[in-house]
Amino acid sequence: MPETFIPSGTTDVADLIKWAAAEGKPLSLHGHRSKAGLGRPAQTEYALDIGRLSGILDYEAAELVLTLRPGTLVSDVEKLLGASNQMLAFEPPDYGPLWGGPASRGTIGGAIGCNLAGPRRFKAGAVRDHLLGFAGVSGRGEIFKAGAKVVKNVTGYDLPKLVCGAYGTLVALTEVTLKVLPAPEKTRTVLIFGLDDTKAIQALSAAATSPHEVAGLAHLPAGIAAQSGVGYVAKAGTAITAIRIEGTDVSVKARCEALRDLLGGYGPLEELHSMNSAWLWREIRDVAAFALPQDRVLWRLSVPPMNGPIVTATITAAEPDARFFYDWAGGLIWLTLPHAHDAHAALVRNAVAAQGGGHAMLFRADLATRAAVPVFQPQPEALAALSRRVKDSFDPMNILNPGRMAPSAGA
Template sequence: MRDVVAEALARKEPLAVEGRGSKAGLGRPVQAAHTLSLAGLSGVNFYEPEELVISARAGTPIAEIEALLSERGQRFDFEPMDYGPLHGRPAGEGTIGGVLACNLSGPRRLKQGAARDHILGVIAVSGRGEIFRSGGRVVKNVTGYDLSKGMAGSYGTLAVMADVIFKTMPRPPAETTLLLRGLSDGEAAQAMSAALGSSVEASGASHLPYGVAARVISGELGREAATAIRLDGFGPSVAARAQHLSAGLSRVGPLERLEGEASERFWRDIRDVAPFADGTESPVWRVSLPPMQGHDFVMALRMQAAADAFYDWQGGLVWLRMDGGRSEADLVRGLLARHGGGHATLVRAPEAERLSLPVFQPQPAPLAALSRRLKDQFDPAGILNPGRMA
């Protein structure tokens, strides 16, 4: 791999770096002469369940790793999402290197963080054609700048990862989801805030408005709005916390429950944005903003454009599908600035739109200058995934 990067550097021929292509539609189209595929760089280097640590080659499918962890009653606590279905590809194609490169997470991020909070170490090749190592097998393993975390969210523009080391966690033996039915977006925001502010230690809080609820777990919920609070842990603890939370939520609206596998299926669909995985290229936005501003932002947007939405992270993450067929980037980001600020990323759109629009939230000038200096240090010739982020 180092030789490939060094050859590209010598020839000044940019490389498109990818795992198995499941996130090729995420970010701007890469302008490169050749593709460096890591699909063949696959396999687990070591897995030590007792030490809660696993190392794998960057091209290893995340589905294979999660299956291995499940056999030992463990998981990745940051619940990495699978972008494949949203982009019309089969589920399970994403790689462990792509998880870190895109800093993936799921509904549990509000409690456990994202991939960058669970990475322990990496071996990678910079755009200079130099191999570097960062971190190791334990949490406190870095003095100075943590290059492992620096790779998170870099989308392959700083280095080509070869090996990654992640910490794992035990899988809780019990899980239940409390569902409030029929709430408006504003009512749901209040209910989720109350639940997350209580002592029940919820690990998920999502709201599916009317109609959107019918697009998860094979339509079993029907069309009525569903506001979901997830609890997991040891069985007696989950039962006691669910009883305590139910006593408060029952005053808000009718309550239902999803237990075990049904609850897992529900949150997997939320994680992978199943309501908008419709086989089209209709623009989809991932918008993060203050949780109590989410529903007001969506209402203001709907006054000016056709949009469908649902909420995760207690309302702090809004998934938008623009039903009018246009990305409406200026409108989305303009309204975002007036509702507490945040980030809006265009995660699905036709290639022509992704070429002409700032797909990622434009950075303030000081931060953009810092990003350029970081890029210049790792990839001064700009040969890795040029154009992917800016």
């Protein structure tokens, strides 16, 4: 285990990074380590624990703006917002159990750094669409701020968007400001039973392009549906196609009725209300069906929605033990496969490339596999060169999370 530094504030973070840069000592950045299994494995002599930088700095409920430290637990933020009937609209997932860790240990900084969003993303946007501003420390040890507490604040480079999904390789965050939104008064889910993958994606597409403002679109094949929070409402071996509706009581009721009329020709319908609906979407959000067994590799695929069933059929033809389900109207596929030293990377990425392209991220695998197989979708050389230039501009000594996203030079 690396020696760990625990800063008490922004100045401490800057001093530690300045020392690391001067001494050529790379640092791995982490909070509560709930996502330590995500990305390439960090191999550094020293670690910087920013999980102690936690707490709410300012909450202007009337203005829908929240400022806090990055080590604040997402679960604590959700409790705070819930008391004011507000929410994080990007629906941050809780992936800790996917790597065998405890639930409810994810931090806001981790959600931002990994750009993690749940089933509502196709409607509400990603984390980067809700990060208004931040303060942090570059790889030079320089303290700087970007953005502000208003939505229209961008002049020049939009740095808040840049740090989302950078996995701590550009800046050590010390403060973040997020836009929050009112929580829906009511939530219901319309279920269609028994559809194959192709018909299900067609039904989800019809719902997505309807005027009924859906807030969740997922399809669980039969084997996955049986493990879900609504398995009890479906017959054994029955697939579930789910469409979530949110809003005021009257509006939700009317839109559910309209969706039932629109989709009634696809198959038998049912509705989930309140707690059962929330349970289902929480399990979809957290990929709960694939938490066990831990030795199976897990892939996260982003593809054109209508091509998803062909991608999964291609993979299943070569590896019959593949298991999967669809989110984001079919644009997001969660895929789990038996352990293999290469994580079936060629099979998965070739299947994606053959159907219009997309992205295939290795979400869970053992240390040796994540060190040997590209975890993130390989970039074209021009884009990879641009990424390296951005990294160099923020962290010229390659101090912050080196190798987390791609092998470091000379590795």
